[in-house]
Amino acid sequence: MKDQILISATWFLLGVFQLIIYFIERKNQYLSISEERIKRITLFFSKSLKISEIKKVTRFRYSYSVETEIKKLSIGREIIASDSKKDLESFFDSLKLNYT
Secondary structure (H helix, E strand, O other), rough: HHHHHHHHHHHHHHHHHHHHHEEEHHHOOOOOOOOOOOEEOOOOOEEEEEEOOEEEEEEOOOOEEEOOOOOEEEEHHHHOOOOHHHHHHHHHHHHOEEEE
């Protein structure tokens, strides 16, 4: 009996946690670009790079890799809306880097 209650409570808590993740991700953008920074936002962490320090942008099948001398930022292509992908690629083109 106690095992059933524990299993049910665990599944309930996992469901609540999944709902929390959904609403947080829905509220926040995955990627934001300001005049100074490009920032990837995930549930628990965010990572940003100064645009002026970007040295290389590489396009892979499912992601982009944006690199500075020190840091690297991976951006999942499947998460970005199709119209936003065009804007992102235009942004990368405007950097006038070795974009592959």
